[in-house]
Amino acid sequence: xxxxxxxxxxxxxxxxxxxxxxxxxxxxxxxxxxxxxxxxxxxxxxxxxxxxxxxxxxxxxxxxxxxxxxxxxxxxxxxxxxxxxxxxxxxxxxxxxxxxxxxxxxxxxxxxxxxxxxxxxxxxxxxxxxxxxxxxxxxxxxxxxxxxxxxxxxxxxxxxxxxxxxxxxxxxxxxxxxxxxxxxxxxxxxxxxxxxxxxxxxxxxxxxxxxxxxxxxxxx
Amino acid sequence: xxxxxxxxxxxxxxxxxxxxxxxxxxxxxxxxxxxxxxxxxxxxxxxxxxxxxxxxxxxxxxxxxxxxxxxxxxxxxxxxxxxxxxxxxxxxxxxxxxxxxxxxxxxxxxxxxxxxxxxxxxxxxxxxxxxxxxxxxxxxxxxxxxxxxxxxxxxxxxxxxxxxxxxxxxxxxxxxxxxxxxxxxxxxxxxxxxxxxxxxxxxxxxxxxxxxxxxxxxxxxxxxxxxxxxxxxxxxxxxxxxxxxxxxxxxxxxxxxxxxxxxxxxxxxxxxxxxxxxxxxxxxxxxxxxxxxxxxxxxxxxxxxxxxxxxxxxxxxxxxxxxxxxxxxxxxxxxxxxxxxxxxxxxxxx
Numbered sequence: 364x365x366x367x368x369x370x371x372x373x374x375x376x377x378x379x380x381x382x383x384x385x386x387x388x389x390x391x392x393x394x395x396x397x398x399x400x401x402x403x404x405x406x407x408x409x410x411x412x413x414x415x416x417x418x419x420x421x422x423x424x425x426x427x428x429x430x431x432x433x434x435x436x437x438x439x440x441x442x443x444x445x446x447x448x449x450x451x452x453x454x455x456x457x458x459x460x461x462x463x464x465x466x467x468x469x470x471x472x473x474x475x476x477x478x479x480x481x482x483x484x485x486x487x488x489x490x491x492x493x494x495x496x497x498x499x500x501x502x503x504x505x506x507x508x509x510x511x512x513x514x515x516x517x518x519x520x521x522x523x524x525x526x527x528x529x530x531x532x533x534x535x536x537x538x539x540x541x542x543x544x545x546x547x548x549x550x551x552x553x554x555x556x557x558x559x560x561x562x563x564x565x566x567x568x569x570x571x572x573x574x575x576x577x578x579x580x581x582x583x
Numbered sequence: 584x585x586x587x588x589x590x591x592x593x594x595x596x597x598x599x600x601x602x603x604x605x606x607x608x609x610x611x612x613x614x615x616x617x618x619x620x621x622x623x624x625x626x627x628x629x630x631x632x633x634x635x636x637x638x639x640x641x642x643x644x645x646x647x648x649x650x651x652x653x654x655x656x657x658x659x660x661x662x663x664x665x666x667x668x669x670x671x672x673x674x675x676x677x678x679x680x681x682x683x684x685x686x687x688x689x690x691x692x693x694x695x696x697x698x699x700x701x702x703x704x705x706x707x708x709x710x711x712x713x714x715x716x717x718x719x720x721x722x723x724x725x726x727x728x729x730x731x732x733x734x735x736x737x738x739x740x741x742x743x744x745x746x747x748x749x750x751x752x753x754x755x756x757x758x759x760x761x762x763x764x765x766x767x768x769x770x771x772x773x774x775x776x777x778x779x780x781x782x783x784x785x786x787x788x789x790x791x792x793x794x795x796x797x798x799x800x801x802x803x804x805x806x807x808x809x810x811x812x813x814x815x816x817x818x819x820x821x822x823x824x825x826x827x828x829x830x831x832x833x834x835x836x837x838x839x840x841x842x843x844x845x846x847x848x849x850x851x852x853x854x855x856x857x858x859x860x861x862x863x864x865x866x867x868x869x870x871x872x873x874x875x876x877x878x879x880x881x882x883x884x885x886x887x888x889x890x891x892x893x894x895x896x897x898x899x900x901x902x903x904x905x906x907x908x909x910x911x912x913x914x915x916x917x918x919x920x921x922x923x924x925x926x927x928x929x930x931x932x933x
Contacts, residue, residue: 376748383744444747445618446832451743511740581743581831 375441382430383455383509389427390458391502393465394495396420401491401560404472405484417469424466431455450577454505457570461498464563468556477556478549483536487557490532494563497525501567508574508581515578522571526564533561588782591657594664596807599773601668602683603633603811605675606769608819609842609873610761613835614754615820619747622817628755629762629812634805636766636850637774641801643852643868644771645778650706652691653779658923659698659931660776663690666916667772674908682872682904683772685714689909691776693916698932709867714905717845717871718879725841725880726887732837750832757840761873764846766805771870774804834884841880846873875904 396416403413434455438448471477479487500521507514540553611625654660667686688710695702736746783796830838848854848866855865882898885891923929 373748376742376744379744380742442618444743447743509743511737513737 375437375443379434379437379443382434386427386430386455386458387502387505389423390462391499393420393423393462394498397465397469398491398495400469400472402488405479405487414473417473420466420469424462427459427462431459447577447581450580454570454573454577457573458505461563461566461570464566468559471556471559477552479553480545483540483553486532486536486539490529490536490557490560493525493529493532494560497522497529497564497567500525501571504571504574508578512578512581515575519571519575522568526568529561529564533557588657591661592777594661594668595773595777595804598664598668598683599804599807600811601671602769602773603808604815605819606765606873607812607816609877610765610839611758612820613838614758617832617835619751619754619832620758622820624755625758625820626812626816628759630809632759632762633766633808633812634802636763637770637801637805638798640767640850640852641770642797643855644768644850644870645775647706647710647867647869648687648691648771648775649778650703651688651710652695652700652702654691654694654776655779655933656930657780658929659694659920660780662919662923662931663687663694663776663916666690666693666912666919669915670908670912673911674904682874683769684870684872685904685908686912687772687775689912690916692909693913694920696913697917697920700932710869713849713867713869713871717849718875718882720848721841721845721876721879722883724844725837725883728837728841729834729884729887732833736833746833750836753836754832754839757836757843761839761843761846764843764850765873766808767850768846768870769873770801770804773807774800830884837884838877838880841883842873842876845876846871
């Protein structure tokens with residue numbers, strides 16, 4: 364009645380809630396897969412499994428893209444959350460970019476096959492773990508934004524913490540790479556990979572900062 | 584019906600139209616301006632409930648205006664309505680948030696002064712007191728609602744989308760209540776002066792239901808308000824929604840519900856009787872300004888947020904409005920009465 368169909372409004376709402384939750388799940392899962400991908404890559408004996416995992420990340424990225432488009436479409440078509448619509452869409456787009464960064468890293472490993480000497484394996488794995496933890500904290504921050512804005516700040520603080528950790532680990536690893544006896548081209552190549560992984564954290568921190576602003580705007 | 588009666592009634596209908604065009608924005612402005620509710624939906628709900636409020640609960644405030652001054656000739660009522668409409672127009676042009684309520688009270692006092700009729704000072708003081716009380720009560724109610732709602736929402740941890748869906752429904756329901764209260768409280772401004780001289784007669788439907796002349800007048804006034812809502816309020820709603828009240832949809836709901844409660848309080852015979860029955864002072868049934876109730880509620884929320892968002896300039900201008908508008912309306916009313924009785928030879932009082 365009067366252009367406001369109550370059952371349709373609430374069913375659209377529930378469907379969108381599930382989609383947004385699903386999107387954040389994908390970001391979290393891609394991170395967990397990425398955390399396994401790096402050690403799998405470094406362990407050359409399991410290359411078949413590595414390609415399988417890259418393919419999995421690709422599938423998840425396509426799924427996330429599809430959800431972003433659907434959410435965008437529904438939010439505009441049903442004129443939902445007019446006050447926060449642009450914020451939510453920007454947030455989803457930036458998180459989608461984060462998934463893209465994970466996928467990009469996987470492809471670069473798959474195509475360029477960087478040769479990391481064994482002495483750097485542990486450091487690279489630790490850097491990857493910190494990066495994934497950082498994105499995990501971001502997922503919590505985003506979930507807080509949608510449901511419990513009071514905890515946004517606490518979770519965003521964890522993102523900042525992991526970003527700093529990641530910076531320290533990146534600097535240390537980069538320094539060790541350039542201090543080694545490897546040829547310069549290999550040093551540059553490895554530095555490129557280390558830097559690209561660390562950049563995921565920078566993007567996560569930027570998004571967490573954004574979410575904090577959106578949360579202030581959302582407060583009653 | 585005599586054509587002159589229709590012409591005189593047009594004065595009230597004009598006032599009704601301007602009330603619909605301006606005050607509907609107080610009820611649905613934020614909801615429509617922020618696109619939480621479509622204009623068509625808002626206009627239909629607003630019109631239906633304004634008419635219902637006017638017919639069902641419009642008597643109380645009308646009686647109070649009648650006690651202030653019972654205009655007993657149609658040309659006199661016409662002059663009062665036109666004076667009220669004109670003064671509202673002039674003050675709105677000057678950027679003051681005024682109300683038809685203050686204008687009609689000024690115009691009635693103007694009629695009293697011109698015709699030498701007594702002004703009931705006790706009723707006048709009651710009316711003036713409620714004008715001050717109205718934004719204050721709205722502010723206090725808004726502060727209470729805001730605190731409770733904020734705590735509730737933090738505890739419930741609703742998803743942003745679900746909160747949005749609930750807020751839309753709440754805005755629509757609060758808007759319907761607000762429109763009902765607006766009709767009940769403000770119909771006296773539009774049609775009150777015509778009640779003692781109503782040109783209509785009671786209509787009995789199969790001896791079961793009597794549609795009194797007063798109710799017919801209120802229906803007519805309600806329809807005029809509805810026409811104002813449909814023809815001119817859209818622009819005002821978008822202005823209110825986007826320019827004046829930059830707040831979240833939840834805060835907007837609190838403003839609308841607080842405003843509606845205040846208007847309802849000052850129009851409800853039931854609440855007034857109940858308070859009297861338990862030996863509490865009854866609430867005077869007085870037409871109050873919906874604009875000022877809204878500003879009071881916004882200021883209340885602003886104070887809770889630390890006072891930075893409080894529009895003190897608007898508060899100051901309201902105070903100027905309390906004094907200036909009734910005086911201007913009374914003057915215009917007297918000038919119009921002079922013109923009608925001396926140039927057009929019309930009887931403005933018996």
